[in-house]
Amino acid sequence: MSLETTASAQVRARIALAAAIALGALWIGAAFVPSVIWAGVVTVAVEPLRRRILARWPGRRTLAASLITLAVVLIVVVPAVIALSRAMIEAQGVALWLAHARADGVPVPAWVATLPIGSAEIVAWWNTHLLTAAAASEQFGRIDMDTLLKQSQLLTHNVIRRVVVFAFTIVVLFFLIRDRETVAHQLERGARRAFGEAGPRLGRQIAASVRGTVDGLVLLGLAQGIIMAVIYASAGVPHPILMGLLSGLASVVPFGLIAVLLIAVLLLIIKGSVTAAIVVGILGFAINFVIDHFLRPGLIGGATRLPFVWVLIGIVGGVETIGLLGLFVGPAVMAALVLIWREWIADGDIGEPSGLPERVSVTSQS
Template identity: 35%
Template structure:
């Protein structure tokens, strides 16, 4: 069948417009994708709230309230963490001012560290033990470079804050117009690929929800349980450590790094039993979560083997950054679904 010149021109014009739109929005595509992930994950909650308020015809208000709630869930821990970092930075500045006048001898717990305590104490004293050593160390750190990094950090914080605003704004509109957009997208897939395209789209949505449950919710659960361990063993700022552990736990095997550091801090401070107990407790929690619960949450609902889930997560992180945590397993789930359909067609 020969394509008419008018149809060819329409196809070319449509492709060029799509490319232009993608180029205009490429800076915000990551933030828009985060909004899509949040919308797909929390859509059942939105539907329940909307159905409850259906008689009052306040769908937009439900979208506003739920968007603000999700924004608060994201912002409150971030603001708490930033305030703690600022407080610690102010304390560090006071310590440095005192060290410039009188030096900062190595603490006793550092010298008591098994095997390497004497070497660490000598290294500490040579760098911070006297006023001259402190001033020389600060000079080596290059204050101008540190100031430049501080300015760069401030610009990154502003950019991320604007990105969060774009994410929440897109989330609101996805809530408000999600049903219409969903019908349009499924209609487009049905027109292009038939009913099997709709099934693949639904499989992708299920993969996103399963990945969020297996990574985010399970990671937060790990952080909560380990936070209890941090509090019991007497570590300072257990809530912040729990939040950091929860974030790291979203990446397979990464939570063990935070656990190991916290356990070493306890051991170095002389609390060997507490450090060993925390490490054993944390390893049990992490092993159960990552080897038993996570494969069930992610692979069970979408029939994706754990190996492919793991490869999808790591491959997504490598190629797409944090977005790849969700994009990788989703793509792997759709690819595996296509592969299974192909095998059924060959066998049938």
């Protein structure tokens, strides 16, 4: 057997061994892969802030990582605690309302009489099924308490699991931010060795896409939540701050604000403020339409020159496939795909920047 044959066999064996070890590591740590990806997304998103901190305190990488990690914890934990405490209070209120309804019945709300159509039919149904204590007990007695108990246990399990994942994400995030240069250098070197010059360019494209997605989703979601909180408070929606917080969070998901908006409109109708409900519905829908169809695609697509249809496919498809993480991973994957396609149809081979001037200008921005 020649030396060349032996060397070739050794290369194949090393590749097979490396692939087996990588698959084994992925299998063992599969539960924490989302944490690592989340930490990577946040690291890319906060890079401008990290540079500003290091410019103010040169060489203080640990301090910069600590400050940014603490800020991320506060941004996530404080709204979660507010929402959870409010949910517990509302749950107690619902339980108390159900007890009174079973004991005394539920009178017809005053807002039913103000409806332009269908008020008579609703009143007739209400008198039959909810007005008396016996009728209300029969209706609410159909609620399966065992099913509710199982659902609450499942919810508790999911909450505990997400808390563990979040804690691990914070740990990984701290080290990624602190050692960002080392990690980026290793990734770039590995990508160049594996894919040539196209590898680092794909990495820069993905990073630009993630940063643009964060700007388009998180920052616009925050602005949208503040605007909606002001509208809710002006219209008299109950708990306007909480509803504004939910609106900001829901607006991150495509068409998610519509669900919260419908709840706000329903609460106003129950209060009898039909006109205010119509105004809130129109304003909320108009704001959501402008942001989802113009501002958000412009921010996300402008960072990587992605067409709107690819941005939409990346966001919606990502959410459908891997959940909330898909909001950021989806557009990044689509950005890499579009870059590969542009280089494929260029004059040179993939990895040769001379074939497509437009591509060079895009990647240089990231």
